[in-house]
Amino acid sequence: MNTVLSRANSLFAFSLSVMAALTFGCFITTAFKERSVPVHIRVSKVLLKNVDDFTGPRERSDLGIINFDISADILHSPIFDWNVKQLFLYLSAEYTTKSNALNQVVLWDKIVLRGEKTTISLKDIKSKYFFFDDGNGLRANKNVTLTLSWNVVPNAGILPLITGSGHMSLPFPDTYETPKSY
């Protein structure tokens, strides 16, 4: 500690260790909290088509086109706290067909940064991504469940994946090209 450089080295290393301990403290204060909130999903229209699917092994697959509403109150705790940088929300559809026991398809997603004053209160949105089935399992499907989940991107620590409480199950139409309104 006799020269300026030696003192500066000591000082800087100590500050960095203290900063690392504070970051760990920030993680610990938010690691074990309950983060799920109630979510309301409503579907307004479902249209089923049977089209050429060039990404799959067969000629034609079922394509679902859905219009929906989502509302969720995400502005305060428990979702946004001092350890959250942004949220990645996505709406996924889950169903069973004869050929596959479980299918999960992401229909829509959104990135919400902390500090943006957006409540999720969206009406009549179209799905962002194609709702293709692996085959023809969507027609007359009794139970397709839509849930909203989100990934929390923190400032420090692990990235939890939370599912909102509240989902919407609906049967799909029996015939192609006939829109069904709810």
Place this chain on the structure above:
Amino acid sequence: MLSIFKSIPTHMDYKGQKLAEQIFQGIILVSALVGFIYGLIIEQFGWTVYIVLGGFAISCLLTLPPWPMYRRHPLAWQPVVPESQGDVRDKPQENVKKPRKHK
């Protein structure tokens, strides 16, 4: 140009170094505690970082330059002995061979 920087004296004596270390550790720990609690209350980790950086800047100012308070206990060197011819040198090491014991 570097020689100018090298000629500025930056030393501190030992008690001064200990004082400087205690000062900067104390300042940074206090600012870390204050910053953590403040960030927890207003729910923004950015403020915690700003307060710790402020503590770092204050302790840089207080401990990096060699202030006089760090030079209050200088080492007591022996007084300079003027060199004269025919110095009294130390006794040269005697090459003593220990007698071997013959078995």
